[in-house]
Amino acid sequence: MAIKQNLRTMKWAAWLGWQMESNWADPFLFIVYSVAKPIAGSLILVVMYTIIAQLGGDTDPALFSFMYIGNAFFMYVMLLLWHVTWVIHDDREHFQTMRYIYIAPFNYFIYILGRTISNIVITTFGVIITLVFGVFVLGVDIPLGAINWPLFVIVMVIGLIGIMAFGLALAGISFITAKHSMGMNEGIGGIFYLFCGVIFPVSVLPGWGIAFAKILPTTYWLDMIRRTMGVGAGVDPALAGVSMTSSLLILCISTVAISIFAVLIFKLGDYIARSKGLIDMTTAY
Amino acid sequence: MTKYAVELKDLCRTFKTRAVKGTRKKQLVTALDGVDLRIKEGELFGLLGPNGAGKTTIIKILSTLLFPTSGEAKVLGYDVMKESHKIRKVINMVSGGESSGYGLLTVDENLWMFTQFYGMPGKVARKRIDALLRIMELEEKRNVKVRTLSTGMRQKTNMIRGFMTDPSVIFLDEPTLGLDVNAARMIRKFIKNWIRAKPERTVLLTTHYMMEADELCDRVAIINEGKVLACDTPENLKRLVAQESTLKLEIRLVKDIRAFENIKGVKHFTYDHNINAGLTKLKFILDDDAIVSDIVSAVPKSGSKIVSVEKVEPTLEDVFVTLVGRGLVNDI
Ligand SMILES: Nc1ncnc2c1ncn2[C@@H]1O[C@H](COP(=O)(O)OP(=O)(O)O)[C@@H](O)[C@H]1O
Numbered sequence A: 001m002a003i004k005q006n007l008r009t010m011k012w013a014a015w016l017g018w019q020m021e022s023n024w025a026d027p028f029l030f031i032v033y034s035v036a037k038p039i040a041g042s043l044i045l046v047v048m049y050t051i052i053a054q055l056g057g058d059t060d061p062a063l064f065s066f067m068y069i070g071n072a073f074f075m076y077v078m079l080l081l082w083h084v085t086w087v088i089h090d091d092r093e094h095f096q097t098m099r100y101i102y103i104a105p106f107n108y109f110i111y112i113l114g115r116t117i118s119n120i121v122i123t124t125f126g127v128i129i130t131l132v133f134g135v136f137v138l139g140v141d142i143p144l145g146a147i148n149w150p151l152f153v154i155v156m157v158i159g160l161i162g163i164m165a166f167g168l169a170l171a172g173i174s175f176i177t178a179k180h181s182m183g184m185n186e187g188i189g190g191i192f193y194l195f196c197g198v199i200f201p202v203s204v205l206p207g208w209g210i211a212f213a214k215i216l217p218t219t220y221w222l223d224m225i226r227r228t229m230g231v232g233a234g235v236d237p238a239l240a241g242v243s244m245t246s247s248l249l250i251l252c253i254s255t256v257a258i259s260i261f262a263v264l265i266f267k268l269g270d271y272i273a274r275s276k277g278l279i280d281m282t283t284a285y
Numbered sequence B: 001m002t003k004y005a006v007e008l009k010d011l012c013r014t015f016k017t018r019a020v021k022g023t024r025k026k027q028l029v030t031a032l033d034g035v036d037l038r039i040k041e042g043e044l045f046g047l048l049g050p051n052g053a054g055k056t057t058i059i060k061i062l063s064t065l066l067f068p069t070s071g072e073a074k075v076l077g078y079d080v081m082k083e084s085h086k087i088r089k090v091i092n093m094v095s096g097g098e099s100s101g102y103g104l105l106t107v108d109e110n111l112w113m114f115t116q117f118y119g120m121p122g123k124v125a126r127k128r129i130d131a132l133l134r135i136m137e138l139e140e141k142r143n144v145k146v147r148t149l150s151t152g153m154r155q156k157t158n159m160i161r162g163f164m165t166d167p168s169v170i171f172l173d174e175p176t177l178g179l180d181v182n183a184a185r186m187i188r189k190f191i192k193n194w195i196r197a198k199p200e201r202t203v204l205l206t207t208h209y210m211m212e213a214d215e216l217c218d219r220v221a222i223i224n225e226g227k228v229l230a231c232d233t234p235e236n237l238k239r240l241v242a243q244e245s246t247l248k249l250e251i252r253l254v255k256d257i258r259a260f261e262n263i264k265g266v267k268h269f270t271y272d273h274n275i276n277a278g279l280t281k282l283k284f285i286l287d288d289d290a291i292v293s294d295i296v297s298a299v300p301k302s303g304s305k306i307v308s309v310e311k312v313e314p315t316l317e318d319v320f321v322t323l324v325g326r327g328l329v330n331d332i
């Protein structure tokens, strides 16, 4: 009964999310935008790689693959950190439906998750375009036959849960902060970008940076993505010593820890917001 | 033990407001100051009070949007602090005077989506939505995007959203605020019929229109500055001031309103100048009918002439004026 209701909530929240995403006046523009954005991101990466290579005199194609995969999959991180908070902001300020959503007898986590699904699908589309563009235009070598698909899928799911949990914690905070929370999310996204081995190996960070990187689940997630795909793996000396099993184990444990932490933060944010009367506030700018 | 639909015990709520520019200190605003109320199942109960009285704060606490600062609030026996999830299953809430809704969805889509969030079976949901759209005369707008609706229609859509889940207790915060006369009348009629259809249904509505409270409610609590001043049926409340009588006077625009001050036997008086019509309307609440002549003789002293005199039955407005010493709204 509860599961059925949660699935129903998820379905209609996802439907709502999709209505918002596809609410473009011109579907053609929507598609162009969805394609152009990831390709532009890839081209920026080429520029960055060229600069790094010239500075370091290092033109290892494995490094480019490393960067390319990190950049492509990091799109999920930026999306989820940003979007979960956006849902709250949008319901509260824009549609003024927050109070009615809030008092509905459903699981709010499921609602938020549902609202995010269509964005995950669109982002997946963007990631695939980025990878295809990388293979055919930039010569990134992705050996499709060698990918460990089952493990890849498992890693993807665990990774997305972990990032989603981060988003949820931020959403809990945005319950009480309203205005500046979108900036905060970008800041946190930036920290992940620097410390999780997205476009340069963790090993180039100072000692404390490496230590910090090694407690972030996203570091292991990206590492495991590279390993299961067999692309750009082993480039990072800081992680090369960790075995595949250990890496997966750490990913699982840290994801569970992050999820518990996120739910607690969310509940705390919810409690404070309800104490201070901020649930349905509008800042009216 | 009787189960109350709503039970408030010494309910208090304060808000810290942001420090005003130039000052450091945060202000502490008292929205509710020890409210005690018991609303029985099946009652159509009204909270009547001016702006800022604390009506919305009560509604928010009961609909699980806001915690009390102290005291107790229960809905159908469930505590708002500890049993929100149980409360949410049996209530709904609609606030007037706002334009909420997913503008990019149609009326029907907005409503349908909420029935799904409430776990309503599809057939029941469809039937209820259809019936309510018909009652609210929104049938031909069902496939229209909400963002293109007028404020009144949006409010009706919101009303349907609240009622379609068939809540045991519904909270309506100024349901007719900003609506035109016809729409407001339709909504009032709907609320009356809705509560009559099933004896266990309870409505708590807030309003600052005394007419609305008088016409609709089984019982009314008069609330001002976070305190309940009186709570009874409209008839009994009016009886509070019935031994006093009310005199309405229309006179030519006065030169000196002070002529009417300090007349013995006048409990309160309010006035309203209508410059365009060249008239002043006065309303007196009297202890004793005998002083009508004193008032009439004060008219020439004020530099005016009588246009009409009328003795009226007391209204809830008069009750409010008697209790608070000023009018609910600015009109007479
Ligand atoms: N979130 C809030 N922050 C600060 N003050 C508030 C807040 N909500 C309500 N108040 C104050 O509490 C008092 C009661 O408000 P409210 O319940 O909205 O009154 P009503 O609905 O009767 O007009 C008012 O003085 C209002 O300014």
Ligand SMILES: [Mg+2]
Pocket (backbone or CB within 6 Å): B052, B055, B056, B057, B173, B174
């Ligand atoms: Mg109000």
